[in-house]
Amino acid sequence: MNQRxxxxxxxxxxxxxxxxxxxxxxxxxxxxxxxxxxxxSHKIHEPKAQNQRQALECRMVLRLNTQQESPPFKLELELxxxxxxxxxxxxxxxxxxxxxxxxxxxPYARELVSNLTNRGIYPVLxxxxxxVQTLMQHQHEDSVVQERQTPQL
Numbered sequence: 001m002n003q004r005x006x007x008x009x010x011x012x013x014x015x016x017x018x019x020x021x022x023x024x025x026x027x028x029x030x031x032x033x034x035x036x037x038x039x040x041s042h043k044i045h046e047p048k049a050q051n052q053r054q055a056l057e058c059r060m061v062l063r064l065n066t067q068q069e070s071p072p073f074k075l076e077l078e079l080x081x082x083x084x085x086x087x088x089x090x091x092x093x094x095x096x097x098x099x100x101x102x103x104x105x106x107p108y109a110r111e112l113v114s115n116l117t118n119r120g121i122y123p124v125l126x127x128x129x130x131x132v133q134t135l136m137q138h139q140h141e142d143s144v145v146q147e148r149q150t151p152q153l
Contacts, residue, residue: 012082020076027072034064042097056083102132
């Protein structure tokens with residue numbers, strides 16, 4: 001099928017924008033699976049000319065947090081991905097941005113974490129498969145609960 005006729009989404013690429021990794025050489029505790037915190041945002045760019053398509057830019061920030069006073073390492077990474085709608089009748093770009101794009105980006109983040117920790121002094125950290133939508137929903141619910149519990153000044 002000709003790509004111009006196929007409704008859907010085109011993936012243009014994923015890019016590492018920022019990476020922070022700090023090893024704690026003094027760590028003496030037990031290695032634990034860290035909590036995974038994900039921040040995600042997206043922006044849809046409307047075409048400026050007739051021959052352009054609607055484009056989508058997504059950003060994901062992933063932080064690993066062990067809740068330990070002195071964790072073995074600290075890791076944070078930020079990724080950006082670019083997608084484009086192929087034309088009329090395709091999957092709505094807004095829906096793709098909210099549901100599919102974060103899930104599409106997560107394997108790239110997982111591979112970066114695994115690859116980076118494999119080069120460190122501690123055993124490699126392989127993040128498990130994650131339902132990104134569910135994780136982000138739980139994080140949102142937790143933040144709403146915390147806001148309600150915070151006394152107003």
